[in-house]
Amino acid sequence: MYIKYFTLLILTSFAISVVSGQDLSNRIPAHADFVAVINNKAIVEHSSIELLNETLTKLGAFDNTTEDSEFPVKSLMELDLNFDKHAYVYRTNTDSLYYVGILLPLKQNHQVKEHMFSKFEKLPTYSGYERRVSKDGKTQVAWNEETLFILTGSVHSNYFQMKEIADRYGLDVGYYSSVDTLSDIVADAAADVAEPEEITAEADTTVAEPEVFYDIAPPLAETDTSISTIVADPPELDVEDYNLASDSLYLANQAQVTKNDSISNALFSKWLAADFGNYLNPKITMIKNKAIKIDDKKTLLRLWVSDLDDMYRKNLPFDVLRMSYGINMEDLKYGYQDATLELVQDLHTLKFVGSIGLDKDIAQIFKNIYKNKMNPKFAQYIPENHLAYMSMNISTEAYLKELPGLIERWYAPLAQDYADVLTISATALEIGMDEKAIAKVMNGDHVIFLNDLQKVKKEYTAYEYDDDYNSTEVTKTKDEFIPSFLWMFTAQDQRLYKKLLQFAEKRQKIKIDNGLYELTELKNSIPVYILLKNDIVFIGSSKEQMVSILENRFKASKNANQLKKQLRSNNFNAVLHTAAIPEMVKKLEIPVIEPWQKTLRDLSTYGDVRIQANGLKQNKMVGEIAVDFPQQDKNALQYLLKHIIENIDSKKDNR
Numbered sequence: 108m109y110i111k112y113f114t115l116l117i118l119t120s121f122a123i124s125v126v127s128g129q130d131l132s133n134r135i136p137a138h139a140d141f142v143a144v145i146n147n148k149a150i151v152e153h154s155s156i157e158l159l160n161e162t163l164t165k166l167g168a169f170d171n172t173t174e175d176s177e178f179p180v181k182s183l184m185e186l187d188l189n190f191d192k193h194a195y196v197y198r199t200n201t202d203s204l205y206y207v208g209i210l211l212p213l214k215q216n217h218q219v220k221e222h223m224f225s226k227f228e229k230l231p232t233y234s235g236y237e238r239r240v241s242k243d244g245k246t247q248v249a250w251n252e253e254t255l256f257i258l259t260g261s262v263h264s265n266y267f268q269m270k271e272i273a274d275r276y277g278l279d280v281g282y283y284s285s286v287d288t289l290s291d292i293v294a295d296a297a298a299d300v301a302e303p304e305e306i307t308a309e310a311d312t313t314v315a316e317p318e319v320f321y322d323i324a325p326p327l328a329e330t331d332t333s334i335s336t337i338v339a340d341p342p343e344l345d346v347e348d349y350n351l352a353s354d355s356l357y358l359a360n361q362a363q364v365t366k367n368d369s370i371s372n373a374l375f376s377k378w379l380a381a382d383f384g385n386y387l388n389p390k391i392t393m394i395k396n397k398a399i400k401i402d403d404k405k406t407l408l409r410l411w412v413s414d415l416d417d418m419y420r421k422n423l424p425f426d427v428l429r430m431s432y433g434i435n436m437e438d439l440k441y442g443y444q445d446a447t448l449e450l451v452q453d454l455h456t457l458k459f460v461g462s463i464g465l466d467k468d469i470a471q472i473f474k475n476i477y478k479n480k481m482n483p484k485f486a487q488y489i490p491e492n493h494l495a496y497m498s499m500n501i502s503t504e505a506y507l508k509e510l511p512g513l514i515e516r517w518y519a520p521l522a523q524d525y526a527d528v529l530t531i532s533a534t535a536l537e538i539g540m541d542e543k544a545i546a547k548v549m550n551g552d553h554v555i556f557l558n559d560l561q562k563v564k565k566e567y568t569a570y571e572y573d574d575d576y577n578s579t580e581v582t583k584t585k586d587e588f589i590p591s592f593l594w595m596f597t598a599q600d601q602r603l604y605k606k607l608l609q610f611a612e613k614r615q616k617i618k619i620d621n622g623l624y625e626l627t628e629l630k631n632s633i634p635v636y637i638l639l640k641n642d643i644v645f646i647g648s649s650k651e652q653m654v655s656i657l658e659n660r661f662k663a664s665k666n667a668n669q670l671k672k673q674l675r676s677n678n679f680n681a682v683l684h685t686a687a688i689p690e691m692v693k694k695l696e697i698p699v700i701e702p703w704q705k706t707l708r709d710l711s712t713y714g715d716v717r718i719q720a721n722g723l724k725q726n727k728m729v730g731e732i733a734v735d736f737p738q739q740d741k742n743a744l745q746y747l748l749k750h751i752i753e754n755i756d757s758k759k760d761n762r
Contacts, residue, residue, distance in 0.1 A: 131195055131210045131254065132399060136389040139208075140418065141198040144409045146401040147190065153407075153452055153744045159183060162748045165755045180222070187217035189253070195399075198260075199386075200421055203272075204375060206260040208386060212253060219250050234388060244376030247383050258379065258386050262371045276374060278367045398445060407744075408450040415443035415463060442469030442516060455714070457743045458733040462724075470726040472512055475505040477678050477722040481552045482597045484643060486671040488656060489664040490593060492559040494691060495683040498674050499553045504546035550597035554674065558591035560694050561649060563634075588694040589633055593647040601639050608637065623657055625650075679720035679730070685713040705757070709750075712737035 135142060160183035163169065169180050180186060192212035199206045213219060220237060227239035227248065236249035236256075246259040267273055273280040393399055398411050412418055419441070444464035451458040465473065479502035565587050570578045598604065608624050611617040617624050617637075624637040636653045638645040647653050655661040664670065673680055689711045692699065699707055714735025721729040736743040 130394065131193060131212065133392050133394040134210055134389065135195055135197050135393040136199060136386060137391040137393055139197040139199050139393065140413045142399050142411045143196040144399045144401055145194050146406050147193060149404045149407050152404065153742050154748060156183060158745065158748050162751055165752050187213055187219050187222055189214040203266045204260055204262045204378060206258055206386065209257040211255045213250060213255050219255060224248055233384060236387060245372065247379060249387055256387055258383060262375045267371055276370055278370055279363050398447065405451050405453055406449050407452055410448040412446045415446045416441055440516065442466040452743055455736050455738050455743050456733055457736065458731050460731040462727045462729045464727050469516065470723065472509045474723055475509055476501050478502055478505060479551050481674045485554050485595060485674065486667050487663055488595060488661055489667045489670055490556050490558050491662060491664045493556040494559065494687045495557040497555050498680045500678050501551045503549055503551035504542040507540055507542040507545060547600035548598055548603055553596045555592060555594040558593060558649060560588040560691060561591045562586050563589055591649045593652060595643050595645050597642055598644045599642050604639060604644060623653055677719045678722040681718040683716045685710050685716055
């Protein structure tokens with residue numbers, strides 16, 4: 108009910124702000140496991156209030172803003188937020204529930220009481236803050252002259268699936284089985300759907316600040332009737348009134364869900380009221396946590412997770428995997444620690460930059476795997492007019508040596524009773540292999556280029572008809588454009604490849620011409636050629652390109668040095684030259700529907716789309732996704748906002 112309103116507040120705070128005054132990070136509790144930090148000063152410098160307001164309006168951010176207030180907000184400027192400070196969103200997590208806290212700065216002489224939460228119920232003031240609570244008790248808000256604080260959340264449903272917890276709070280987690288009789292089901296359904304007494308969870312009018320946070324939900328007294336349901340005796344029903352047992356089973360399950368939801372919602376409201384004071388004024392905060400500090404003007408947004416492994420354990424459906432497959436994934440420890448994801452603007456480029464901290468053991472494993480250096484000879488064979496390329500660089504030798512350690516950490520916990528067998532097998536495999544010899548066959552550095560399109564003649568089957576409409580099957584040819592590729596990888600020991608190619612030649616699967624191998628059984632598909640030269644294996648689809656490599660007359664790209672630097676700096680690269688896409692789509696005769704034609708044309712003004720992984724830096728895995736936007740506007744953010752507005756207006760015009 109309140110999500111849209113809160114989203115508006117968050118989007119607005121994200122839209123504009125300048126860092127000044129008190130840092131609201133001193134109100135984030137130290138045990139938060141997720142924090143979103145917004146560098147609003149950078150956003151306001153790279154955009155404008157008018158453009159942001161128009162974008163939010165077009166997106167419908169101000170629609171139905173009277174849901175929680177009688178004051179209709181129609182523009183960004185009408186909100187009571189102070190756009191001179193950072194805003195924060197954080198989450199805390201326990202076994203029983205999670206809380207989401209939102210910290211927003213307020214402007215002077217604000218009217219939050221009248222404007223934002225006038226439909227919320229009043230609560231007594233607390234520690235200088237005016238307070239409100241939603242009608243369902245699941246959201247509390249508080250504000251003073253400078254800050255608006257919103258606290259909401261929900262219970263963890265799996266917490267209440269545990270029998271001892273369900274029994275403690277009176278929840279029904281039983282399920283009807285196939286052996287239940289129809290009369291049992293009908294009687295139970297009738298009992299549960301009978302009108303219950305209303306469940307109330309009145310908020311504490313004197314919120315005392317607890318000494319400690321609840322690690323799990325606190326037990327309630329047996330006499331606490333605020334979270335109990337009183338169900339009337341079931342009426343007498345004639346079983347014959349129900350023709351299908353499934354109907355009654357559905358009623359029973361619905362009644363069970365309703366009862367459980369009522370109890371869990373009442374519990375959450377009660378716990379929220381009890382915990383609110385401790386979140387409003389936390390004793391230990393993140394004010395000194397450097398991970399949530401933004402010190403530059405390029406980083407617009409930062410998301411921080413305190414423990415990625417723990418987040419997996421709490422959010423992935425481990426209980427389903429355990430019940431279905433007997434896999435206890437809670438024991439799985441990847442070795443991932445804290446993680447960050449940043450939205451960065453560098454003039455006309457927008458980037459998502461991510462990093463993941465690793466524990467000591469996993470960090471050492473990856474350092475060994477990523478220590479390989481890309482073959483510098485690859486730079487001699489970078490095509491001039493390629494559309495995209497991808498590269499990967501790991502040490503095959505190190506990977507094989509570290510494989511037992513990875514299996515023990517990542518995969519053995521999944522094997523349950525066979526974990527020891529899996530670990531022993533991996534160790535035996537490592538002992539039996541000659542990693543250095545295998546690495547000479549395939550070192551671990553790969554580069555593949557998608558070249559410009561090439562025209563080829565392809566056969567297809569057609570039918571011709573005589574005067575009596577008798578058909579005759581005929582074979583015709585037509586010109587088509589197909590993608591051309593070039594793949595290369597280092598192989599110092601090429602004996603295995605030569606023997607395989609010689610064997611294929613004897614079986615007439617391959618033909619050889621002056622050292623160039625051609626696969627012959629690929630009718631109506633992309634041709635494939637193989638060349639073994641120096642310490643490199645070349646596989647490609649352009650005969651002309653492969654022959655030029657063979658005859659030492661290949662002309663490398665003019666910007667080969669720049670691309671060579673990217674290949675050597677990153678362990679993984681995937682780069683798409685976006686400007687080439689419209690022409691490629693045209694040549695390949697790919698149909699494009701009308702709404703997408705303008706977007707396709709716009710791509711010709713874009714730069715590259717890049718995905719890069721930089722390997723390890725100070726025990727952190729680092730990578731990024733970047734998009735080079737057109738340079739027709741001041742920066743990437745302005746172009747993106749204007750493009751959103753244009754697309755919305757275009758869709759309205761086409762209706």
